[in-house]
Amino acid sequence: MDWEAYAREADARDPLKGYRNDFFYPEGKIYFCGNSLGLQPKGVRESVNAVLDDWAKWAVEGHVVGPRAWKPYHERLTGALARLVGAEAREVVAMNGLSVNLHLLLTTFYRPSGERRLILMEDRPFPSDRYAAVSHARLMGFDDAVVHWPRRSPHEPLYLEDLLRFLDEHGKKVALALVGGVNYYDGQKYDIQTITEAGHRAGCVVGWDLAHAVGNVELKLHDWDVDFAAWCGYKYLNGGPGAVAGVFIHEKHLRDETKMRREGWWGHDKATRFAMPPDFVPIRDDEHVITAESWQLSNPAILPMAALEPSLALFDRVGMPALLEKQKSMGTLMENLLRDVPNVKVLTPAERGCQFSIAVENPKVYERLTAAGVVGDWREPDVVRVAPVPFYNTHSEIVEFVRILKTTV
Ligand SMILES: Cc1ncc(COP(=O)(O)O)c(C=O)c1O
Numbered sequence: 001m002d003w004e005a006y007a008r009e010a011d012a013r014d015p016l017k018g019y020r021n022d023f024f025y026p027e028g029k030i031y032f033c034g035n036s037l038g039l040q041p042k043g044v045r046e047s048v049n050a051v052l053d054d055w056a057k058w059a060v061e062g063h064v065v066g067p068r069a070w071k072p073y074h075e076r077l078t079g080a081l082a083r084l085v086g087a088e089a090r091e092v093v094a095m096n097g098l099s100v101n102l103h104l105l106l107t108t109f110y111r112p113s114g115e116r117r118l119i120l121m122e123d124r125p126f127p128s129d130r131y132a133a134v135s136h137a138r139l140m141g142f143d144d145a146v147v148h149w150p151r152r153s154p155h156e157p158l159y160l161e162d163l164l165r166f167l168d169e170h171g172k173k174v175a176l177a178l179v180g181g182v183n184y185y186d187g188q189k190y191d192i193q194t195i196t197e198a199g200h201r202a203g204c205v206v207g208w209d210l211a212h213a214v215g216n217v218e219l220k221l222h223d224w225d226v227d228f229a230a231w232c233g234y235k236y237l238n239g240g241p242g243a244v245a246g247v248f249i250h251e252k253h254l255r256d257e258t259k260m261r262r263e264g265w266w267g268h269d270k271a272t273r274f275a276m277p278p279d280f281v282p283i284r285d286d287e288h289v290i291t292a293e294s295w296q297l298s299n300p301a302i303l304p305m306a307a308l309e310p311s312l313a314l315f316d317r318v319g320m321p322a323l324l325e326k327q328k329s330m331g332t333l334m335e336n337l338l339r340d341v342p343n344v345k346v347l348t349p350a351e352r353g354c355q356f357s358i359a360v361e362n363p364k365v366y367e368r369l370t371a372a373g374v375v376g377d378w379r380e381p382d383v384v385r386v387a388p389v390p391f392y393n394t395h396s397e398i399v400e401f402v403r404i405l406k407t408t409v
Contacts (some may be wrong), residue, residue, distance in 0.1 A: 023039040080316050099132060243357075
C-alpha cells in the first residue's frame, strides 16, 4: 500500500482542509500536541484587542457599556459550550480553572453519609483530580476514601465489566464517582452514559472530568443524566495557556433548591448584585430555575474569555460531526501504520478521541522525535502521547510521523 499517496488523496478530499489556515501553525513542525495546548486561532488577537480597546476607551464603564460589556461577558461563551457538551444553557458556565472547578463541584456533590463515603475514580486519573478527591475526603475526616476502577495490568485498558463488578460489590459504599471522560495518560474514552447509569443504579453521584473529552468526542451530558462535569479550555478548545474552564451541572440539581454550593458575589442574582445585599441569592433564569452561573464566585477574567471565543466560533461553524469524521479517518490511518512499528505498544484502545499513547522500549525515542520536529509529549515511565487534531492536522503528517517514529525506535 502506498500510504503517502493514500494520505495525499485523503487530504485533498478533506472538507476541513481550509481550517488549518485559521490557526498559527508552528513552522517546520508536526504539531501533535493539541491534547495539551491547542494552537492559536488567528482571530484571538482581534478578540483580545477588542477588550483592551474597550478598557482603554471606557475604563470602569466597560463593565456596562458597549456591545461587549464585561458584566455579562461570560454569557457570550455559554451557548457554544452548551452545544459542545450537549447541555441546556442554564446547565453550563465558563469560569475559573479546571482544578478549582472540581473543588467547587466536590463541595456540592460529595456528601458522604453513613458507610457511603468512598470516591471512585478510574485507575491512573489525572493527579490533580486525585489530590482534589483525597483532600475533600480528608476535610470530611476520612482517610483512604479514594478507590480506583481496577486495571488488570499496566499496559491494558480499563474494562467496563470490572467497573460494573466493583459497583456490584462495593457500590453501596461509594458516595461519588469522578472519572475522566478520556483518560489523559492512555487516551481511552470511557462510555459516559453507561457508567453514569451504572453509578446511579448503585446510588452514587457521577461526575466527569472532560479535560480530554470536550471538543474531542461526542458529549450529551444532559441526556446521559450526568450529574456534573468540568473541563479546561486550553486543549482541544484552543483557548490558550491557562484558558478559562467550564462547568456543567445537571438541571435536576439546579431545580433542587436544597443544593448547597460555595457562594460569592458573582453567583448572586444579577438584578440585585450591585445593591450589595448581605445575604446570597442564586442566579435564576427566565423560568426561575437556578443556573450553573450561581457557582461563580469572583468577577471573571475577561481577557481569557475573549481568547476562547474565536475557537468556539470555529466549533460552531464546523460542528462536532464533521470533526469526528476526520478524526476517525486520521485515527484509522494512524492505527494501521502503527501496527508495523517495531518495539512499541499502542496503549490506546479503539474507544478513543484524537490521542494515541505509545509505550516505547527505547527511552531515547521521545528525544529523537522532538529533534526531528515532532511535537508530542512524554509521560513517565515510557509513553509518548501524540494527537492529530482535525482542525489543523493532516493525514500526510501522520504518515510522516510514523516514518520518523520508525527511525527512532
Ligand atoms: C484530565 C485533567 N484534569 C485536570 C487537569 C488540571 O487542569 P488545570 O491545571 O487547568 O486545573 C488537567 C491538566 O492538563 C488534565 O489533563
